[in-house]
Amino acid sequence: MNAAFSPPKILVTGGAGFIGSHACVALIAAGYLPVVLDTLVNSSARSLERIAAITGVAPLLVRADVRDAAALERVFAAHAFGAVLHLAGLKAVGDSVDDPLGYYEVNVAGTLALVRAMDRAGVRRLVFSSSATVYGDTARSPIPESAPHAAVNPYGRTKAMVETVLLDLAHADARWGIACLRFFNPVGAHESGLIGEHPNGRPNNLMPYISQVAVGTRAHLVVHGTDYDTADGTGVRDYVHVMDVAEGHVAALRHVTREPGILMANLGTGRGASVLEVVSAFERASGRAIALRLGPRRPGDAPAYWADAGSAQARFGWRARRSLDDMCADSWRWQVGNPHGFDEAAPPPPPPPLPLPRTPSTQPGIPSCPIPFLPL
Template identity: 50%
Template sequence: MKVLVTGGAGYIGSHTLLQLLREQHEVLVFDNFSNSSPEALRRVKQLANADFEVCEGNIQDAGRLNEAFGHFKPDAVIHFAGLKAVGESAEKPLDYYAQNVSGSIELLQAMQRHDCRRLVFSSSATVYGEAKYLPYDEHHPLQPANPYGRTKYFVEEIIRDWAAAWQDASAVVLRYFNPVGADASGRIGEDPNGIPNNLVPYIAQVAVGRLQHLGVFGADYDTRDGTGERDYIHVEDLARAHLAAIAFSSTSKGCEAINVGTGRSATVIEMVKAFEQASGRAVPYKIEPRRSGDVARSLAAVDKAERLLGWTAKLDVADMCKTTWNWQSANPNGYRQE
């Protein structure tokens, strides 16, 4: 199958790209490298021992999208490209709406122009907002608490309307919980610009000595130890979910939203302890005030993914910490060291 992957050089995109190549799909990566590195793509080529095409461009650029679609003629699209920091989205909401919402509309229009009817969209559990009940299932009310989450919610609704209006269109919206970990090779992993926004890369950078201590935002939540509790999923499991979603889209019509998590949770302090055990390094931390927009607990109901996609998570927190440490210790400065 020919698959166009927007944001394919990013953290989740590069791991999914590797799985696609190992399954012998033809791939074109469309990326502007604003929060990713071409080095990730070079390493994926080495790991997969397979080549693929790359088109540098922004999804807001209709002309560049048209060139990519006209040249490659994809059967399906996996859409990762977008801005993704909760805190930054509150500071720069218009940037987030322009890139995530307007960019996604340009992508859908390009798909229509080139008769590409199959889409897998990278959404987020942030669309649920504060829990009315747990675990979150796909029928939970959608009440995102920050601009980033709202952009994901709006794009989900746009995709739903697009799929309803275009006969034979098929879309799978994957609502990620908390992706962590790295490829077992240690060659590709999460490499955020600046200070990490997500917990595990922050812990890893403290363990490797790039940062002095971890900031723990809030220790008075109603959880086992007072710190935020999340459903973490290994990026390799998440990548497999995208391949399962692409396969599902070949026989389905309309739009399906599906959680991608493990159905198990860990608190911030539990993740710190697990990482210390995996790395053999101390991870000092300081308790800081809660962050606006954070929820106390987040946990996925995962039965729909198993029922529709035939997919379940296989890797656990120990695997997540071990592979993250393999990546970070071998690449203390991320992709910038070579």
């Protein structure tokens, strides 16, 4: 960025996390300066150092909780934000069943605190990271935005509840511009191999499991169900590259900056891939065989689940551009270069040659680039 130019600041809650860190890269590429608000409880500040290595721009970091009204007030007083990308929250479906109150407190009460702080500061442009879990497991694919809320777990219900709050807000106050983005199964990593999903407990989707088998930290992949009414009998899901999701947030940001009101939009490819198709793509990317163990269906799993992705393209010009092969190649590049995620418990091994490279397969050195820390 030109030093004489002052880029517009965007507050990114949860900006050190998986989707948040990629959104920061996309924001910087689009000419914005992200200010990250994150507790770093389920993420790492090293992701921001990697963002600086990729983009040459260090995001500003505020270590605070989105539920902390006083901290939010100080952040909004210190910066003139053009808008907010709200990605902070808890996201593990299984954990939400065990701790529903914690999920409602963080995901719902935290959003209420954020929106109140935005309103007091006069910042009324918001992109909210929702989830396709709001549709539940019974919607028929391709799933349009008009499908009703039918979430089957507390995590999905928190997302649906926040959408309802924001819909009421936009209808009550015409000054607001809000986009709720329902993304399907975000996977992959930045093509540089410098940022990706930091391992933190049980993975939330298929690809990290496959990656762990390929790298040797997991013995085999259990395929849950081989008798579904699909082409190869295994479950079908809409996998979308995390950088496509990140760029979708930027496209939605531009839309709400121009137009008040509220929109709901799916972020997906509009195509489903079966478990075995994903395994085959990962084998091509890694050059390694994935050991499989066939198991029974899991209760509640839908046979097939993918997005009607036309609305995002019609409303704000976004569509997913990266293929399943890209998702697997980028996941593998991240995995072999960062076997411990952002932790430095062991040096990363040199990555093997990738059959589908779009960037050099060797991870570049990460220069020392301290992240500006903004005390509250």
